[in-house]
Amino acid sequence: MNVRIGIAGNIGVGKSTLTGLLAEHLNARAYYEKFQGNPYLDDFYQDMERWSFHSQIYFLIQRVKEIQELAQVNSALILDRTIYEDAEIFATNLHRQGKLNRRDFQTYFELYQTVSKLLRNPDIVIYLAAKVDTLLARIRRRGRENERNISPEYLGQLNQLYNNWASKMVQITGTLTIQTDHMELGDEGDRQAIFDAVRQALASPEIAFRSGNFDYCPPSGELHIEPVLQSISNFE
Secondary structure, three states: OOOEEEEEEOOOOOHHHHHHHHHHHHOOEEEOOOHHHOOOHHHHHHOHHHHHHHHHHHHHHHHHHHHHHHOOOOOOEEEEOOHHHHHHHHHHHHHHHOOOOHHHHHHHHHHHHHHHOOOOOOOEEEEEEOOHHHHHHHHHHHOOHHHOOOOHHHHHHHHHHHHHHHHHHOOOOEEEEEEOOOOOOOOHHHHHHHHHHHHHHHHOHHHHHOOOEEEEEOOOOEEEEEOOOOOOOOOO
8 A cells, every 4th residue: 555644743743653653553654754964953942043044945855855755655654754844834933033044945936836736745643742832842842952942832832733724724634633741642442443533444435535523532442533633632
């Protein structure tokens, strides 16, 4: 099955972990975000206004190169982060903060819109959502040096953009939203619940049209397919 699944979500939510687990479960190839190769990243976290445009352009170029490379892969792929998030979340937030001026943002966004139209959309985007306190705890736990100065306010701004973005993604591709505050990917039951939800979404006829929302609802154990995203489910 030559399916493409994108894992989306805020910093520290668990995208890379789920990417690996899901790839193993589906016998797919995992493709991870190469954030460590960005030569501007450390400078960006120290001075966002000075280095935001450089950092975002680098990420966008790398994302396009990766997608072009993966287009030649004849197997199922699990993608750690999507090209949409670079522009719709991070660059947009930097512009709102005044860290990316209007001229640079317009140039960047026009480039993003141009190249994104030429690329294949994921068949499903899995959006992992979490509250700011949860994200901060997970960021501290993994202990990356360049994330030490990330503020709760910054994560909150990203969360708001992510939630708005997820509600629009249903018009582009299948979207499975999972609230992760009360789950641990190290727990077998939590992992299996996610795997089951993904398999149900993949089996849905809506995948043929790459549209619709797949909102996992644990209390009933059902996967609800809706034309628009109504709310983000609690995974407890």
